[in-house]
Amino acid sequence: MSFIKNLTEGTNFNHKSLNALQKVTLRAVVTSFLFYGLVALEGMIMRMVEVGRVSGNPIPEQFFHPDHFFSIMTVHPIVGIFGSTYQLVFGAFLFLVPYLTKKPLYSVKLANWTWLLITFGTALAWIAAFIWRYAPLYTLYWPLPADTLQFSAIGGVVFIIGVALIMFGTFGFIYNIYATIFARVGVHQDKTMKELLISGFGIDGVLNLINKLRGKPPYTKEPALALPVVAIFRGTVDTFLDAVVILGAGILVLLFLLADLSGTSWDVSAIDALLYKNFFWWGLDLVADGLVLIYVAGSWYLLATLITGQKLFMENVARAALMLELLVSWMVWSHHLLGDQGQPEMMKLISGEMVTAFELLTQGLALFITLVTLWKARPLKMTMELKYLLGGLVGFGLAVPAAIIQADMGMNRVLHNTQWIIGAHVHIALIVGLYMTLYSAVYVLWPIVTNNTKLYSHKLSNIHYWLHLIGGIGMGAFMGMAGLDGMLRRHLYVDGQFNPDMIFAAIFGSMLLIAWFVFLYNIVMSFGIKGLIGIFLPTEDKTSSYGIEDEIESADDPAFAN
């Protein structure tokens, strides 16, 4: 097939053959990867600025200006976490929950709204930073987001509206997921709400373990919900709480900005900065230490069982551990406040250190169960999905202990706010741990969601894999080393004070950017431009499920109203 034909037509992709569920999933996935490219580009710009004004650095002078630099730093995580990661995860889960429960999605229309709201919300937040240079960073430390001496109030209002739209989209996702899980249709026709709740919270796993210890028969041999659905159920609790907190903080900032625009200046000291910090970090940490870890554990379990075709090792323990992970995620936020001297010492010790250390246990358990499940099924073919899964395990194997190290009152005194945190922990967790797990899911779901579309090139997939893995670990490692040398994470360095660390970080970072181009090229050549456009066109097949023989109407079905 010629290059031009591939570029326009793809391999054998036919967007008209997709049903409504497949299309909405692909819309979210494609948008997610476009946002990922933007994030990679932003990351590279910031990395090049930190390389400094040295000869050979091609970065234009305007990026060295603090208002420009920090406006990029503000939207970088918004686009990365919400525009890219949330979209990808939500898109995948809105497909997986109906697929695994063998029920239709509650509402495809709502799923489309979720995709649209998150996309436009992210774009709006980005525009606020691009046009008005609104740059309080994602941390929004009070009273900086309401500081109209440094930032335009209009820019702030646009930014907050953008973030609010993302949160409304998130609420749409949450409603859709729970409405689908609790729908008493199909295989769950005879299940009660209580049975589904017990299974959703993993209580059946705990009861099975207790009965085993007491020598009694299991509470249930066939839990109502599959383990990955349980993880989605559990993680979505944190997604909800986190959205409530972010929206709450947004409303507070919005009120102050609107007051300013109306000519009334409100006293920002009326809000206790430390209390606000606790409230905001409690919610924000439900992303990093809550839903991400729970969703990832669930994804590992799903991928391990799909790749091996076997039952998960220690499934009851895994179910019970997900419950523990949820509880742990509510009590660890103080590790972000170890450097705040006004924070009570007991909270630092218990929440910041001791409960946080539990994450080593819960994530270590997920790693163990996944590895043993894979090991018991050997020999396995080293497929792309297996490769990416192993990459994801490496990522969290590196990033979680890095987090436990820094969540310590001694270490935090010299690591807090340094590049160690954002490099060795955050970027390795996200780029290597999370994204490689998500890529594994993309390769597993590819034939199902695209109706067996042939991938353009496996060689390009391999190139993408190695560039992403080496680039991700390398960039995180050199950022981490710069952090140990004293480089701060939310600081502007324009003279290359932390070279050669930053030069190496930029080299590895550019590998990530190239990896994204390779992946994008592979996808475009597989779908073709016509196919990619077709994904965003209205679908003829309104089916909102996959793989169910007797189709059930979604949303309008009376069973959903129960």
Next chain:
Amino acid sequence: MTFTNSAQLLAFHWVAYSIYAAMIISIVAWFGYNLTRKDAKSVFRIPFYWYMAFLVAGGVGHHIFTYNTIPWVSEDIDRHNIKPDAVYNIEVKNHKWKLPAKQVIVQCEERVLFNIKSDDLTYGFGLFRQDGSMVMQMQVNPGTPNDILWTFNHNGVFNMTSTEYSGPHQYSEDGEDLMEVKNFIKVTGCKKGGLKK
């Protein structure tokens, strides 16, 4: 074993984490290779409960280790009951420090309390060696106390800046950090390897 300053601690941490990182990457690579082999046998069996015990020991042991080897941990927790040798009150507003002196001279092993008050935004307070490496830092929140007790065990001249982002006004248009105070602290009277002569 006791670390007398952050430079020693960070050097130890660099080595320890690098060894761990190399180990975990190698283990997963070895694991991945053996997944594809039919005749691969377990080199050793890891009993589940021993693995869990190892994780618990690692999580808890790390804090016990740092509490006993890093002097500023216990000092920080107990700082309200310790009488400092010197107290320096510093204020910050509009990205400008109000300092007690242009340079503060500290004698070796003196316990110094830095008391920072912010009148507007959330800032940070950090001391850095001349090579850029960090001595220590804390957050500076408006409206609540921000005090840190510190014992200097090594000679040196340290720069100070805000370690928390407080908006672009911290910098000049060219990107120069306007909150950096060069040579703010000078410590004298220590032996070459640290601690009092």
